[in-house]
Amino acid sequence: MMLVHGGRVLDPGHYVGEADVLIGEGRVMAVQAGLAKRTDLRHVTRIDAEGLLVVPGFVDLHAHLREPGFEYKETIATGTAAAVAGGFTTVCCMPNTNPVNDDIAVTAWIIERTKTTASAHVHPIGAITLGSAGRELADFRALKQAGCVAVSDDGRPVMGEEIMRRAMQSAAELDMPVIDHCEDTRSSGCGCMNDGPVSRAMGWRGMPGDAEYRMIARDIRLARDTGVRLHIAHLSTADGVEMVRKAKMDGVRITAEVSPHHFTLTDDAVPTYGANAKMNPPLRRERDRAAVIEGLADGTIDAIATDHAPHAEYEKQWGMDWAPFGVIGLETALGLTLGLVQQGRVTLQRAMTCLTSAPAAVLGLPRGTLEPGAAADVTVIDPEASWTVDPERFRSKSRNTPFAGWVLKGQVVRTLVAGMTVYQRPETL
């Protein structure tokens, strides 16, 4: 048994206040004030959390762990090591690996690899179409049975309306969420950043915001027809937020996520950070950034997801036109999220909800909670600690972040997965 004592527990929806957390056999046994004083618990291993915040381990419902196939960018081992260093104890991994996770053999392989190499829970996401090529549906029933928690062709939008409709019908029957990378490639084409004054000033090809808008509009219509649970990935535009808000009011089963880079940066940052600020969807305008923050605050956007997308340094050196899209995010998500809290844009409770119980609820996972009986996945945070982002210290294999050198306030001190310490802040910081 183990006792995390003296901290301020913030378990969204269940418990907020000073309390001790008792852990046994990998599960939460009790969350209660005064446990540390009980004589029968005198000999239990203790973790001092005084002055610290104790929260459920974060759930990332959108990350790219790159294994199998792109082990030079990331592996399940390094990606989950980065996760727990960032306070995440559950990671859902996108299927754009090589081979694509469109087949139970790949799903089984990922789950097996997780057992032997991962420091966090990993839930695979299966592909919508074979090879994510947009032509033939994968076997969702088999993928679900093998352990996939959702389906997505993330990175490759499903352009064909008829195949997306059939995908949603099939997913609805199985009650599997469809995670939607909303991009109409007819307008985003070969762009490398947001279309607007900055792209024009730089002479870089733009990706207009309406590429997102058009796809969200189509898929809300299909979701309404099919009754599927539709989850919008990495929402980036004001118009997109408005559409999700309206669909929710209309009773469509829709949820959405935003990534820390989209609520922190705008396309004004692209000339400074270059390819390390190249991602899909691209950083947008200030109006869009304000809208996604507003959406987070009012519940239109359910969850914060990292879209951790590691790429090798040499690939990012190919420059704006040729570098692959994507930035890493597992190790900076907490600091950037707390930035919103420090600026008074969202409450601490809302921020923690968006990292824990809300993403778990989107996928129906029994995680992101400290309720007695739940797995003892616990993150201990020092909300006052300021630290400088140094990509050389990342656990991730990749370094592609625009936040190098940024000073963030709020740091993970310790992470437990199923009651075991899997990360501890290094002494020398």
Ligand SMILES: NC(=O)N[C@@H](CC(=O)O)C(=O)O
């Ligand atoms: N977000 C990105 O810019 N890149 C992702 C794909 C994706 O999430 O669409 C990747 O796999 O690198």
Ligand SMILES: [Zn+2]
């Ligand atoms: Zn995507």
Ligand SMILES: [Zn+2]
């Ligand atoms: Zn992604």
